[in-house]
Amino acid sequence: MQFTIEVGRYNPEGTYAPSASAPQEFPVPWDKAPPRRYQTYTVDLPEHAVVLDALIEIREYQDESLAVRCACRSAICGSCAMWINGHAHLACKSKLQAFTKDGKTRVESPPSMPVIRDLVWGMEPFWKKHHAVTPWLEPKQPVPGPREEYRVANAAMDNLVQEVSCINCGCCLMDCESFAINDNFLGPHALAKAYRYAADPRDATEKQRLGSYSGNGGIWDCTHCYECVQQCPKGVAPLEQILKLRKMAVDAGFTNNAGTRHADAFAESVRESGRLNELTLMPKSTGFFNIVGQLQTLPSAINMLRAGKLPPIVHHKIPGVQRIKTIFQRIGGRFKK
Amino acid sequence: MIFDHDVLVIGAGLAGMRSALEAARNGADVAILSKVHPVRSHSNAAQGGINAALGEGDSWESHAFDTVKGSDYLADQDAVELMCEEAPADVIEFEHMGVVFYRDDEGKLGTRAFGGASQARTYFVGDITGQALLMTLYDQILKAGVKVYEEWFATSLYTEDGACRGAVGLESITGELHLLRAKAVVDAAGGCGRLYEPSTNALICTGDGYALAYRAGAPLMDMEMVQYHPTTLAGSGFLMTEAARGEGAYLLNANGDRFMKAYAPNKMELASRDVVSRAEATEIAQGRGVDGNVLLDVRHLGRDVILKKLPQIHEVALDYIGIDMIKEPVPVRPGMHYMMGGVKTDVQGATSVPGLYAAGEVACVSVHGGNRLGANSLLDTIVFGRRSGKAAAAYVRSIERARGGSALLRSEQERLGALLARPYKGETHAKVRLDLATMMDKYVGVYRDEAGLQTALDELKTLRRRYEEVAVGDKGRVFNQALQFVLELGYLLDIGETVIRSALLRKESRGAQSRTDYPERNDAEWLKHILLTRDSSREPRVSYLPVTITRWKPEVRTY
Ligand SMILES: Cc1cc2nc3c(=O)[nH]c(=O)nc-3n(C[C@H](O)[C@H](O)[C@H](O)COP(=O)(O)OP(=O)(O)OC[C@H]3O[C@@H](n4cnc5c(N)ncnc54)[C@H](O)[C@@H]3O)c2cc1C
Ligand code: SF4
Ligand code: SF4
Ligand code: FES
Numbered sequence: 001m002q003f004t005i006e007v008g009r010y011n012p013e014g015t016y017a018p019s020a021s022a023p024q025e026f027p028v029p030w031d032k033a034p035p036r037r038y039q040t041y042t043v044d045l046p047e048h049a050v051v052l053d054a055l056i057e058i059r060e061y062q063d064e065s066l067a068v069r070c071a072c073r074s075a076i077c078g079s080c081a082m083w084i085n086g087h088a089h090l091a092c093k094s095k096l097q098a099f100t101k102d103g104k105t106r107v108e109s110p111p112s113m114p115v116i117r118d119l120v121w122g123m124e125p126f127w128k129k130h131h132a133v134t135p136w137l138e139p140k141q142p143v144p145g146p147r148e149e150y151r152v153a154n155a156a157m158d159n160l161v162q163e164v165s166c167i168n169c170g171c172c173l174m175d176c177e178s179f180a181i182n183d184n185f186l187g188p189h190a191l192a193k194a195y196r197y198a199a200d201p202r203d204a205t206e207k208q209r210l211g212s213y214s215g216n217g218g219i220w221d222c223t224h225c226y227e228c229v230q231q232c233p234k235g236v237a238p239l240e241q242i243l244k245l246r247k248m249a250v251d252a253g254f255t256n257n258a259g260t261r262h263a264d265a266f267a268e269s270v271r272e273s274g275r276l277n278e279l280t281l282m283p284k285s286t287g288f289f290n291i292v293g294q295l296q297t298l299p300s301a302i303n304m305l306r307a308g309k310l311p312p313i314v315h316h317k318i319p320g321v322q323r324i325k326t327i328f329q330r331i332g333g334r335f336k337k
Numbered sequence: 338m339i340f341d342h343d344v345l346v347i348g349a350g351l352a353g354m355r356s357a358l359e360a361a362r363n364g365a366d367v368a369i370l371s372k373v374h375p376v377r378s379h380s381n382a383a384q385g386g387i388n389a390a391l392g393e394g395d396s397w398e399s400h401a402f403d404t405v406k407g408s409d410y411l412a413d414q415d416a417v418e419l420m421c422e423e424a425p426a427d428v429i430e431f432e433h434m435g436v437v438f439y440r441d442d443e444g445k446l447g448t449r450a451f452g453g454a455s456q457a458r459t460y461f462v463g464d465i466t467g468q469a470l471l472m473t474l475y476d477q478i479l480k481a482g483v484k485v486y487e488e489w490f491a492t493s494l495y496t497e498d499g500a501c502r503g504a505v506g507l508e509s510i511t512g513e514l515h516l517l518r519a520k521a522v523v524d525a526a527g528g529c530g531r532l533y534e535p536s537t538n539a540l541i542c543t544g545d546g547y548a549l550a551y552r553a554g555a556p557l558m559d560m561e562m563v564q565y566h567p568t569t570l571a572g573s574g575f576l577m578t579e580a581a582r583g584e585g586a587y588l589l590n591a592n593g594d595r596f597m598k599a600y601a602p603n604k605m606e607l608a609s610r611d612v613v614s615r616a617e618a619t620e621i622a623q624g625r626g627v628d629g630n631v632l633l634d635v636r637h638l639g640r641d642v643i644l645k646k647l648p649q650i651h652e653v654a655l656d657y658i659g660i661d662m663i664k665e666p667v668p669v670r671p672g673m674h675y676m677m678g679g680v681k682t683d684v685q686g687a688t689s690v691p692g693l694y695a696a697g698e699v700a701c702v703s704v705h706g707g708n709r710l711g712a713n714s715l716l717d718t719i720v721f722g723r724r725s726g727k728a729a730a731a732y733v734r735s736i737e738r739a740r741g742g743s744a745l746l747r748s749e750q751e752r753l754g755a756l757l758a759r760p761y762k763g764e765t766h767a768k769v770r771l772d773l774a775t776m777m778d779k780y781v782g783v784y785r786d787e788a789g790l791q792t793a794l795d796e797l798k799t800l801r802r803r804y805e806e807v808a809v810g811d812k813g814r815v816f817n818q819a820l821q822f823v824l825e826l827g828y829l830l831d832i833g834e835t836v837i838r839s840a841l842l843r844k845e846s847r848g849a850q851s852r853t854d855y856p857e858r859n860d861a862e863w864l865k866h867i868l869l870t871r872d873s874s875r876e877p878r879v880s881y882l883p884v885t886i887t888r889w890k891p892e893v894r895t896y
Contacts, residue, residue, distance in 0.1 A: 013813050048659060056540075060767035064810025064819040069373075071539040074575050074653055076468065077377045093656060116510060117816040123374065136476040137435030147391070147425050149432045154440035154447070164437055164462065164469050168376050200435065 001047045003096045005054050006038045007066065008083075008108025010115050038106070045096065051105060052080055052091035055119070067118040075233055078167035081174065082119050083110045088171035088231040091119075110174035125183070126170045129190040133213065137197060140204040150202045163196035163241055165234045172228035172238050184217040188228035188238030191219060195241035198248060210249040219245045220259020250334065261285045267335040271328045274318035278311035338515045339742070342368040342484070343733045344726075345503055345519035347491050347546060349375035351467070352697025352718035352725075353525035354474045356686075359726030360523075361481050365733055367726075368484040370491055370506050370517060372541065372821070375475045379527055379539045380718065383467025384578035384649055385451060386459035387715040389424035392448060395456045397421040402889060404713060407453040407609045408677075408706025409848035409858065410891040411559065411866070411884060416684050416702045418887060420720050427719050428460055436473045437462055449646075450583040451711040453609035453896070457583075459712040464578050464649040467715060486517070490821050491545060492749055494522060494553040494693070495742050501553060501693035502739035505749045507821070512814025514753065516746045520733035521692045523725050524550050524680060525718075528698040532829050532836070533673030533782070534774035535574030537566055546699035548828035550680040551835070555688040556868040556880070558701045559678035560832070561839035562849045564709055565783050567613035569672030571630045573657050577650045577669055579711040581635055582606040584646055588617070589632040589666060590625040601896040608896035611708045611849050614671035618783045621670065630668035671783055675714060677705040677849065678839070681868060681882075686725025692732070696725040703866065706884075707848015756823060761808040766822045769807055770829065773800050777833060781840055786854045790841045797834055804830055831871075838877060839867045860891050 041062055043054045052070055059066045069079040073092045080091040084099055084107050091107065099105045109115040114122035144150055172188035179185050186194070191213065198209040213219050219242050228238040250260055265284035269277040286297065304310045318324075328335055344360045346353045349371035360367040371378065390400040401421040405412050432438055432446065438460050441447035448457040462469035478485070488509040495503040495516065503518035526546025530538020551557055567588075568577040582588075588606050590596045600616040601608035608616075617631050635643055640663050643651055647662075654660045654667045679701035686694040697718045704717055780793035804826060811819040845859040846852050864884050869877040 011813060012815055048657070050657075059818070060765070064765070065813065067816045067818055069377075071373060071377050071379070071541045072382055073540065073573070074382075075656070076382055076465075076649075077373075077379075077539060079373070079377050117813075120816050131479060136473075136480045137433075139433060139435075143433055144429075147429055149429055149438070149446050151444040152440065153444055154442075157437040157440055160437045161463055161465075164472070165465060166472075167381070167468065168472075197435075200437075202433075202435065 001045060003043050003045060003049070003054055003100065004104040005041050005043065005051075005058065006104050006106040007041065007058075007118065008106070009037060009039050009118050010109065011117055040104070047097060049096050050092055051084055051089075051094045051096055051099060051107060054096060054105075055091060055107070067120045069120055076167060078169035081169040081171045083108045083174070088175040090169060090171065090233045093233050112174050112180055113170070123170060126168070126173055126187075126189065129173070129187045130168070130193060132186060133190045133194040133197070134205075134209065135193050135197065137200060137203055138205040140202050152201045156201050160196050160200060163192045163236055166192060166236045167234055169233065171231040171233060172236070175227040175231050177225040177227060178221055178223045182217070182221060185221045186213070186217050188222070188242070189236075191222070191245060192236055192238040192241040195245045198245060207252055210245070210252045210254055213245055214249045214254040214257050214259070219249060220257060220262070258285050258287070261287060264335070267328075271325055271335065272317075272321070273315060274321040274324045277315040279313065279315065339746075340368070340515060340517045341738060342366050342517065342519045344368075344521050344523065344729045345370060345517050346523040346525055347371075347504060347549070348378070348525035348527055348697065348699070349485065349487070350378035350380040350525060350527050350697060350718065351471055351474060351715060352722040353378075353523070354478050355719050355722030356523045356525055356696050356726035356729070357483050358474070358477055358481060359723045360730040361483050363727055363730035365730040368486060368517070368519075369478070370486045370489050370504065372488065372490040372545075374487050375478065375485060376471060377541070378471065379542050380471045380715070381468040382537075382539060382576070383715050384464040384576065385580040385583070386449060386461030386466045386712045387428055387470070388451070388454070388458050388710070388712040389428040389460060389716065390421060390456070390458055391425045391428065391446060391460070392456070392458060395458055397424065399455055400424065400458060403454050404704065404710055405706070405889050406894060407708055407710040409708055409894060410860070410864065410889070411562070411703070411706030411848055413703050413885040414887040414889060415885045416704050419684055420704050420716060423720050424716055427716070427723065431470055431473060431719070434473050434477055436469050439463070449580055450607060452579050452582065452607045452613070453710040459583065461580065464580055464647055470715065490824070491526070491549060492753070492824060493745070494549050495739075495745050496553055496690070497739050497741055500691040503742060504549070505746060507753070509816050509821070512817055514746060514750050516742045518739045518742055520736040520738065521694060521729040523686065523729055524693065524695040524699055525697045525722065526699050528676050529829065529832050530673060531770065531825070532774060532833055533563070533777050534771060535569060535778070536673040536774075537569050537574055537576040538674070543825035543829055544832045545825060545828050546695070547679060548831040550688060550690070550693060550695060550699075551831060551871050553690055553693065554871065555690045555693060555695075556681050556870040557678060557835050558681040558866050558868045558882070559703055559706070559839070560835040560869065561843050561867065562677035562705070562707050563673060563781070563836060564610060564675040564677060564849050565614040565671040566674035567610055567617055567671050568633050568669040569674070570653065570657060571628070571668035571670060574672045575653050575657060576674070577633055577653070577667065578647070581633060581647055581650060584635070584642060585638055587634040587637075588613070589634055590620045591627050592625060596620050596625070596631070604896035609708055609710065611851070612896055614783055615851060617671050627668055630670045632666040633669045634666035635662050636664065636666065673778065673782070675709055677701070677703070677707065677709050682721075682725075684724065685728035686721055687728060692736070694725040694729050696721040707850065753820065757809050757812060757820065759808045761810070762806050764803050764806040764808065765810065766807050766819070766826045769800055769803050770826050773797075773829060773833060776800070777836070781837055784851050784853050785840055786852060787841070790837055793837045794834075794841070797830070797837060801830055835869045835877065838869060842867050842879065864891060
């Protein structure tokens with residue numbers, strides 16, 4: 001079967017020889033991407049072939065200058081993550097047929113990451129974040145003897161296997177919307193890893209971990225965009241791990257932060273009025289006495305005003321708000337008041 | 338540039354990182370050189386698990402006996418005893434580092450059955466055991482602060498006065514060559530699956546470590562022993578883990594019969610790998626295959642067991658041939674999987690070249706002999722990884738820093754420069770590699786004979802001549818992968834020759850070496866290892882070593 005592949009090419013040493021296709025400027029959705037252009041190739045492959053098969057075919061028999069990382073070809077080594085048709089995917093797990101749109105498949109390095117050459121991009125942002133969450137066990141003392149394991153329930157291990165399935169491909173991070181605007185955000189994969197160690201019954205530092213993940217750039221900086229859940233090829237669902245971490249952190253008493261205040265303010269507003277009071281949400285989240293923090297939100301407020309997006313000044317309760325309160329009572333826990 | 342360390346480890350798979358960690362613990366300044374990021378190493382592909390006699394009622398002697406029997410009595414029994422005795426503590430150490438091993442009802446480590454074993458003694462994490470071990474070990478490396486030169490490719494070893502004192506590394510991201518000097522080098526560069534087509538191995542398994550050591554003067558041993566795995570997916574050659582059979586999967590021929598009853602009536606599907614691979618090859622050759630395959634059937638295990646214990650292969654079958662194993666059997670066939678042979682080492686990982694150690698798949702201690710048991714390779718990597726790291730750290734205490742090496746750096750620069758400048762005449766690395774690997778599968782695969790092996794040797798000479806014409810299709814410096822592939826192909830050709838020559842020499846059938854012209858095992862003449870040492874001016878030098886036998890006299894092998 002014939003497939004057409006459009007490859008976003010980039011060579012820091014200079015340009016490539018002109019290809020058959022007319023060069024096209026690379027659109028830059030996020031401002032981090034250097035200029036690239038697309039080159040078109042045609043390959044003849046079996047119908048069940050994946051995008052990586054096409055790239056290898058090109059690299060081996062058409063154009064040896066095409067750079068692409070790959071090793072296992074079976075979604076286990078995490079090398080071949082890239083943008084396919086504008087989203088993060090593993091090339092070795094993406095069927096060409098399913099990704100052919102308007103007669104072609106477009107692949108490129110993710111614009112959110114530094115590009116090295118062609119489809120090879122820099123993983124430093126990924127690994128820095130990984131390193132930042134103390135990604136190793138701090139063993140609970142006493143460590144059992146040299147022929148003895150920690151006795152833990154299989155369910156406790158099973159609970160961690162979801163994260164342990166992570167192959168460090170970076171699909172989640174490259175499409176994370178919070179990371180797109182905030183380099184400081186620890187990111188989906190690293191926070192999933194953070195959960196894996198915080199929730200390991202053999203770890204001695206759960207409390208310190210929860211404290212450090214609750215700070216700036218941590219669990220509360222995720223915007224719930226779900227990109228990581230959708231793009232992860234291994235079902236790690238980082239957002240789910242982040243939500244579990246949030247619960248653990250709040251239960252452990254780490255509530256003095258914008259994230260928890262935001263959640264509290266959110267819940268309080270809904271409980272008391274049946275709807276969200278966006279006007280008080282921001283000051284309550286930043287803290288009423290945090291003047292600097294509040295001033296920092298001013299520019300956004302002005303922009304919102306200009307765009308006509310500022311919430312109404314007078315906040316009304318919805319009719320039958322008592323029933324909402326009852327729901328909160330039934331659920332119980334920290335928000336029932 | 339020139340960098341100096343005490344110990345340089347080439348390879349960041351389980352063997353390499355375990356070695357580096359141990360060397361660091363023993364006070365050495367250690368650095369790792371790896372052509373891919375550590376977690377991309379092929380150890381991550383190990384699905385089934387790792388063996389250790391940990392359970393009640395099991396004993397390391399029983400594990401050792403199974404290993405020796407599995408090896409068709411070619412393994413050195415002192416080394417096997419040592420590995421099996423140390424296995425429990427090494428596996429437990431990984432548990433203490435945080436590996437989320439499967440547990441039994443009491444919260445202790447739980448097991449599954451594997452081929453060739455008399456007891457269920459394989460410990461595992463779903464079917465991602467290798468990945469779980471590798472990631473945990475990588476994090477330990479981070480914790481210990483070990484320096485990693487990642488995406489650096491070793492082009493040659495540096496020797497000074499006959500001792501190994503470092504390596505030359507090509508930094509992919511800049512295209513620059515550097516000299517990494519060390520007082521000792523641990524070669525842990527993994528397997529050589531790309532020598533065969535099809536193979537279960539990753540594209541990066543190009544046997545660099547065998548060739549680097551061989552070129553530096555270290556002998557290669559047991560190179561004829563190439564393991565074919567009985568269940569690789571039709572077409573792509575992806576591995577369908579032995580754990581499937583461990584969990585109770587059936588192998589069926591075209592008539593729907595469990596044909597293993599004719600070959601291994603007791604162990605059935607769980608006989609040792611060489612036995613099952615030959616059975617399949619025979620079924621297919623006698624016309625009872627399904628399009629050149631047999632069928633792996635797990636339907637009777639039920640949806641829950643399949644999804645819980647075999648999720649990876651369920652996904653692979655679905656992704657790559659569109660078959661849902663819950664509903665249908667999958668076509669499988671024997672495919673090249675593992676190299677029992679390698680750089681000859683002692684039980685400390687030392688090779689015959691002073692300062693050069695080896696561990697992992699690239700090494701041959703020999704604990705696998707003629708046939709490796711499933712889940713014994715991960716064990717080999719961590720036991721002998723640890724031992725080599727410790728021995729290297731002890732060795733470097735009495736060694737002075739190397740001072741030379743710039744001449745080698747210059748000559749390597751020239752060699753690569755010349756390679757890049759070679760004009761294109763039609764030969765490419767991809768074509769020569771594919772012809773080599775197809776040829777190896779055809780003549781040096783499951784079944785072999787004199788005529789075929791001789792043909793293979795002749796064809797190899799032709800391939801070598803073609804290799805001299807291969808041009809590099811990329812002239813850039815940054816991430817020039819084509820250059821690396823050409824260098825890797827050079828390594829593969831060297832190893833291919835040692836495999837063919839050893840197979841020709843061994844005039845018997847033992848373990849993975851199945852000669853149709855010598856169908857019997859011949860202990861009187863061939864209970865010995867074949868070693869090949871490189872001689873740059875002529876054919877490799879052949880020597881032999883007796884097999885060390887401690888307690889188990891060779892017996893006929895039945896399953
Ligand atoms: C699909 C599959 C499944 C398997 N399942 C099991 C199992 O269930 N149980 C079991 O016991 N065994 C299993 N095995 C075998 C086992 O996984 C391997 O033998 C073992 O992991 C090899 O580990 P290693 O550390 O020696 O090498 P690898 O993990 O392959 O690492 C090699 C390292 O060397 C580096 N390297 C190579 N060449 C160079 C160079 N020129 N310059 C710099 N660096 C270089 C690479 O970057 C890499 O880091 C399986 C193998 C395969 C293929
Ligand atoms: S859900 Fe959160 S962590 Fe996941 S991609 Fe969106 S912002 Fe990032
Ligand atoms: S969480 Fe998923 S997407 Fe993110 S790095 Fe891990 S495997 Fe890749
Ligand atoms: S090649 Fe390994 S994940 Fe795609």
